[in-house]
Amino acid sequence: MDADPLAMLWEATLASSAALLLVLAMRRPVRALLGASAAYALWLCVPVVVLAVLLPRGMDAPLALPVAWQVAPVGAVAALQPRAQWHWHQWLLPLWAAGVLVAMALQGWRQQRFQRGLGVVQRGDDGLYRSTSATAGLPAVIGLVRPRILLPADFDRRYTAQEKVLVIAHERLHVRRGDLLANALAALLGCLFWFNPLLPFAMRRFRLDQELACDGRVIARHPHARRQYGEAMLKTQVDPSLLPLGCHWQASHPLKERIDMLKRPIPSPLHWLASMLLALVVTAATGYLAWATQPPAPSPLASMAGAGPLYSVDVRMEVDGNARAVRLRERAGRTFVLRSADGTTPAWKAEFVVGQADDPAQAWVAGTIHIDGSQASTPRMLVALGEPARITTGAPGGGPVATLELTVLRLGGDQDATGGRQQPTDAMQVPARIAAAQADPEQAAVIDMTRPPAYPPEAARQGIGGQVLLLATVAADGSLRDVQVERAEPAGVFEQVSLEAARQWRFRPAMRDGSAVEGWVRIPVTFAIPEDDTDTVEN
Incomplete structure (x- = not known):
């Protein structure tokens, strides 16, 4: 399927923005009801919605085997070369691509600046890495393929023994939960949709929910260390910059909200189950809705x-x-x-x-x-x-x-499209000729056929004609109780449109001894193309 990249980008932008607004509206109530982990899990619906928009609807899958072309020397056949005509909207795609490259370069520069600020990094016997000079923004975790926990130069002096255990547990939890991959995916979406003003605001909330969820899991494992965990937060020096590929302590993580979260009760197993079910339902529903509302792939023609x-x-x-x-x-x-x-x-x-x-x-x-x-x-x-x-x-x-x-x-x-001979197309119906059987007064009859059947476009294009004989049962009140196809030539072409039209007609009931009774009527419907428009020959 030939898809318009700009149209796909626009649809993905609308869908992702709607998902972001939904998460931003739900995150606080869900956090208050089910905890920080439930609010953090809601963010999964954003990449799922983007992926759902890119999935095809009604796309024709090509054959698995390659197609070989053979041109016989019967006539002149050449590849069609359309003329190139540039319009202003054709510059939008190069502009978007340039913006993506600039955004990726900016993200790379931020990553390199953070890593250069670490100075010399040494690996300790415990497998953790310590900077010899940096303190701001640490502890942190970086590295998608080989995650490394980075500790500040004054780590041993800054924290007590129990605080060090809690801080390291926090960073290790980031690694186990896949937060590094989540941040990398968020950075990628930020580059692809660099023009969306909603993303920077949402990104800061996403990182906050990530830290709150991690804090909640650490406290759940160390329920008696809330005070020590809060003191460790206050001792940590934040870094105002955003680390694209990693998790570190930033100014965008409001300490007040994180410390207030420490006062909340530990979620029960029922809360964990409810939060996961909610995240699953929201993600599946938004993803399906984004996919289902996309228009089917248009015909290549x-x-x-x-x-x-x-x-x-x-x-x-x-x-x-x-x-x-x-x-x-x-x-x-x-x-x-x-x-x-x-x-x-x-x-x-x-x-x-x-x-x-x-x-x-x-x-x-x-x-x-x-x-x-x-x-x-x-x-x-x-x-x-x-x-x-x-x-x-x-x-x-x-x-x-x-x-x-x-x-x-x-x-x-x-x-033009309206002049000359009338040609059967999707937008122009060729009326079928309807000749209802003339029944005697005691039989039912059709009294209103102002809505004739629509001529099937493909049959009209191919010059196919035929006839359908309908058998309709009319109730005593004149309503159509049943209609069936008694005979159709050719089969499988005109039956459906004939039935749909018959259900919209008005009927006169059969009369017996002056009273309306149930009766029936046969209705022949003929489909034909004017012979001066199309002449069809079949082998």
Whole structure:
């Protein structure tokens, strides 16, 4: 599927902003009710929502095997080279990419500045690393692949023995919980969405919830050391800068909130279970909502729709011996569809658009070919008007082989989308001819058919006509009690639209001895394309 990067970026921005606002609104009530860990877990929904937006809806999965192209020397076939036309919005993507690079460079500079400020770092016998000069922002943890706990130069003098145990437990808990990875992911989102003014504010709250959750877990394991833990917080020197890839003591961690959290009771196992369930439900619900509200992937041909000259197209499609041919008149930029008959193996479908080329003696044809529900290829070619052209697609080593043969003629005169002959399209329905059976007064009858069935667009494009015979049962009050298809030719094409239309019609009930009774009526519905518009031939 060809996706517009700017559209995807915009959708991801809206979805992530909505998720951020939801978390910012819920974090305080959830923390008061279930504890700091529950509030911290809510932030998981933000990356999940971004990922959900990027997941495709209605995307055609390509065949696993590569597609080999073979051009037969029947006609002039060349790769279509669209003309490059730049508009102002096309600069947005390079601008966004430049912003991402600048944001990543800034994050890297912050990381390097912090690490340079550590001076000489020595590894102790306990596996911890001590700076020989730095004190601000330490203790800290850095390193995604090999996490290292960094201690300040005056660690042994600053803290008592019990305070040192609590501080080291705090840093080790960051490593075990994966907070380093969470901060790296937050930094990545900050780079990708550098233009979102909500992110810096949310990032500070995210880091605060992370520290509060870590504090709560440490206190849960050392319930009698609240005072010592609070004193260790007050002794720690904060660093005003934000460490992108690591966890350290910053000015953005309000000590008042962290010390107030120490006064809260330790969450019970029931609280832990409720907090995890809440985080799971919120994450799953927001992720599904973000995915489900995305529009289905548009047809690759949708962007080519437009008005232009009228063409006569003879097109034949064959897939492993299953062939179909059609002759039609189609305006430039409108899609026509061919598909295999029901029950054929493999089942296939082909959508094509014909359009004007720079050379008046040529036209371009673009389309997609689906085999057994998967996108097999996307042909793009220039054809000489009036000369047959052929292209064959197949998979090396076996698999379905599709052969497309077409001849395009221009039918003189440019016409807009509403002028000239009426062509069946998605936006314009060809009315079906309805002739209700003339029943005697004692039988039910249709009295209002102002809403005829909509002609199925693909059947109209391929020039397929037919007839459906409906059998409707009408209740004594004139309402439609039941409607069924008694006969349909061809089967599987017009039944659904006929039933949907019949359910909107008004009926006169059957009469017996002057009273309304339940009755029935047969309704033949005929679908036909005017012969001067389309002439269809099938093999």
